[in-house]
Amino acid sequence: AAEEGFDPEEVEGAIEAAGHGPLPVLAVVGRPNVGKSTLVNRIIGRREAVVEDRPGVTRDRVTYEAEWAGRRFKVVDTGGWEQDVFGIDASVAAQAEFAIEAADAVVFVVDAKVGATDTDEAVVRLLRKAGKPVVLCANKVDGPSGEADAAYLWSLGLGEPHPVSALHGRGTGDMLDAVLEVLPEAPEQTFGAAVGGPRRIALIGRPNVGKSSLLNKVAGEERVVVNELAGTTRDPVDEMIELGGKTWKFVDTAGIRKRVHLQQGADYYASLRTAAAVEKAEVAVVLIDASESISVQDQRIISMAVEAGRALVIAFNKWDTLDEERRYYLEREIETEMGQVAWAPRVNVSARTGRHMEKLVPAIETALAGWETRVPTGRLNAFLGELVSAHPHPIRGGKQPRILFGTQAGTKPPRFVLFASGFIEAGYRRFIERRLREEFGFEGTPIHISVRVRE
Ligand code: GDP
Numbered sequence: 001a002a003e004e005g006f007d008p009e010e011v012e013g014a015i016e017a018a019g020h021g022p023l024p025v026l027a028v029v030g031r032p033n034v035g036k037s038t039l040v041n042r043i044i045g046r047r048e049a050v051v052e053d054r055p056g057v058t059r060d061r062v063t064y065e066a067e068w069a070g071r072r073f074k075v076v077d078t079g080g081w082e083q084d085v086f087g088i089d090a091s092v093a094a095q096a097e098f099a100i101e102a103a104d105a106v107v108f109v110v111d112a113k114v115g116a117t118d119t120d121e122a123v124v125r126l127l128r129k130a131g132k133p134v135v136l137c138a139n140k141v142d143g144p145s146g147e148a149d150a151a152y153l154w155s156l157g158l159g160e161p162h163p164v165s166a167l168h169g170r171g172t173g174d175m176l177d178a179v180l181e182v183l184p185e186a187p188e189q190t191f192g193a194a195v196g197g198p199r200r201i202a203l204i205g206r207p208n209v210g211k212s213s214l215l216n217k218v219a220g221e222e223r224v225v226v227n228e229l230a231g232t233t234r235d236p237v238d239e240m241i242e243l244g245g246k247t248w249k250f251v252d253t254a255g256i257r258k259r260v261h262l263q264q265g266a267d268y269y270a271s272l273r274t275a276a277a278v279e280k281a282e283v284a285v286v287l288i289d290a291s292e293s294i295s296v297q298d299q300r301i302i303s304m305a306v307e308a309g310r311a312l313v314i315a316f317n318k319w320d321t322l323d324e325e326r327r328y329y330l331e332r333e334i335e336t337e338m339g340q341v342a343w344a345p346r347v348n349v350s351a352r353t354g355r356h357m358e359k360l361v362p363a364i365e366t367a368l369a370g371w372e373t374r375v376p377t378g379r380l381n382a383f384l385g386e387l388v389s390a391h392p393h394p395i396r397g398g399k400q401p402r403i404l405f406g407t408q409a410g411t412k413p414p415r416f417v418l419f420a421s422g423f424i425e426a427g428y429r430r431f432i433e434r435r436l437r438e439e440f441g442f443e444g445t446p447i448h449i450s451v452r453v454r455e
């Protein structure tokens with residue numbers, strides 16, 4: 001590396017930065033109007049439209065990447081869900097339930113000016129049961145005079161209340177320091193505890209595509225309830241299901257079965273649920289209703305899985321209803337609408353007739369194998385060397401940027417760092433990704449490529 005003009009320490013740093021596995025998840029929960037969205041904006045350090053785009057507008061984004069003191073993590077914002085037909089208690093409890101379940105740590109936001117309400121107490125009970133680390137945020141402490149209000153919140157029994165003004169940024173740094181103390185380096189529940197255990201599948205898709213029908217079909221009578229979040233719901237959360245001679249854990253199946261008819265916030269609720277399931281899973285099976293046109297919502301759900309870095313299988317359901325014409329148009333739609341995930345294994349199934357159910361497991365296994373693929377550095381560099389000499393980067397400003405060497409920094413999904421002598425254009429990056437896929441497979445997995453340029 002040194003002779004190529006890179007400082008070895010810089011190379012090592014770049015590999016480490018790119019090689020991080022899945023990020024730990026921090027959920028921000030609390031009653032409406034306590035300042036959750038304002039706090040999330042503060043944490044992610046951007047003035048994103050988290051606060052403005054409410055109410056009534058579909059919010060698909062619920063997780064954001066953040067960084068504090070050199071550590072990266074994800075933040076789940078539950079601020080998008082307004083009070084609904086069940087009344088405030090039920091809605092706050094339900095949203096907190098999903099968020100907490102998918103999280104590695106929780107920031108519980110209380111309005112220090114108002115003090116602890118009954119709803120706050122209800123969330124505290126949920127938090128106790130879940131047993132996840134909690135940092136108590138006493139928000140709306142805009143100045144020193146508010147600190148006394150914060151101190152009252154010791155009564156919640158969650159330890160030290162951290163006085164914060166999400167609006168002005170006061171105290172947020174100290175609170176984030178406390179968060180980092182309790183947030184694990186890697187998402188434990190998904191990738192720590194699960195090692196060697198059953199693989200985790202999230203079956204996701206927009207309403208009525210047939211998720212619950214498919215689950216019933218594959219589960220048959222073998223269904224075993226493995227987890228119940230007591231007190232909030234009697235529905236199973238995760239289920240062990242035997243498929244193709246192996247046991248799989250289908251995560252968050254309660255979200256599939258539970259028929260919650262919400263008026264306000266229903267879309268947001270679905271997004272939160274989907275994001276939570278994806279966070280908990282290793283592989284996402286996105287179900288699409290093949291009898292209808294591929295919709296923006298289908299694409300957003302696919303993007304959630306890809307952005308979260310999960311393995312991906314796409315299943316087109318209701319195949320029994322397709323005539324020749326629809327099949328023709330579906331293929332055209334797939335070409336034009338789903339080019340970005342052409343690498344995902346695809347199965348055409350019918351939950352009704354059971355058609356091609358046996359193809360599901362091989363597709364899932366293929367995707368997981370791609371997700372875990374590691375290319376030895378020697379092989380990678382032999383490949384890159386050949387590629388770069390056969391297809392050099394276009395000359396720009398009289399110079400020719402070159403990929404000098406590269407390494408795979410991590411798996412799940414595969415992450416590469418390439419070191420270059422100059423700026424590498426997006427088109428050339430895509431070309432490299434395409435060739436990497438041709439050469440090494442990576443079926444069913446997103447891959448990340450970052451490029452470091454020699455100064
Ligand atoms: P959410 O419903 O919990 O997501 O709450 P929002 O983030 O939408 O905030 C609700 C209201 O409280 C907004 O009008 C915010 O401007 C206000 N707010 C949020 N944080 C603070 C704070 O630290 N101090 C004060 N004074 N107001 C705040």
Ligand code: GDP
Nearest residue numbers: 207208209210211212213317318321350351352
């Ligand atoms: P979910 O909302 O995604 O869980 O969807 P459901 O499983 O509730 O299915 C929605 C509707 O589609 C129901 O009326 C199902 O009977 C129907 N359905 C599901 N899968 C199939 C299928 O493979 N073929 C046909 N024809 N209908 C299906």
